[in-house]
Amino acid sequence: MSEGRAIFVLSLFIGGLLGGVLTERIVNSSGVRESPYASLDRVEEPRVTAEVATAIENTDSRTLSRLMDTQRLQALQQALQSPLDRPIADVRGVKFVGATARGTRVVAAYILSGKDMGGTDSIVGFVLDVENGQIVGVND
Numbered sequence: 001m002s003e004g005r006a007i008f009v010l011s012l013f014i015g016g017l018l019g020g021v022l023t024e025r026i027v028n029s030s031g032v033r034e035s036p037y038a039s040l041d042r043v044e045e046p047r048v049t050a051e052v053a054t055a056i057e058n059t060d061s062r063t064l065s066r067l068m069d070t071q072r073l074q075a076l077q078q079a080l081q082s083p084l085d086r087p088i089a090d091v092r093g094v095k096f097v098g099a100t101a102r103g104t105r106v107v108a109a110y111i112l113s114g115k116d117m118g119g120t121d122s123i124v125g126f127v128l129d130v131e132n133g134q135i136v137g138v139n140d
Contacts, residue, residue: 040100048135049108049128053094056080056112068135075138079126082116088124090115097125106130 048067055063064073080088091114099108112124129137 040102043099043101043106045096045099046106046108046128046130046133048130048133049099049106049110050096052076052128052135053096053110057091057094059091072135072138076126079139080112080124082118082120082122082124084116084118084120084122086116086118086120088112088114088122089117104132105136 051063052067054060055067064076068076077087082088091112093113095111095113097109097111099106101107107127107129109125109127112126114122116122127139128135129140
């Protein structure tokens, strides 16, 4: 390939790149686009879910059994499985991520970090559904 032809091809490539950037800027100059997804309003952490998170962190089974019925406790047990499908044995922390409400229903999200039964570090997310101050679902 001759030197002149190499310069021409390189110039054509750079020109095309700059032309594409310029065209994209002109076409999308309308500013910030509105998200097609409706946003949900954030609310404060519900008291009952905060108590559940504290009970999980402190391995307080009495408080958990007081706050949740058997069906919800079983759902929580399933939600607190490591990605390797092993139960979390050593909870290091439970962090509140956020909550949103619709009518009387509040959904609160948490992240739990710890070790599973095999000793593997794990991070697990779970969601608690609250209606009228009672937990009505886990990861629903």
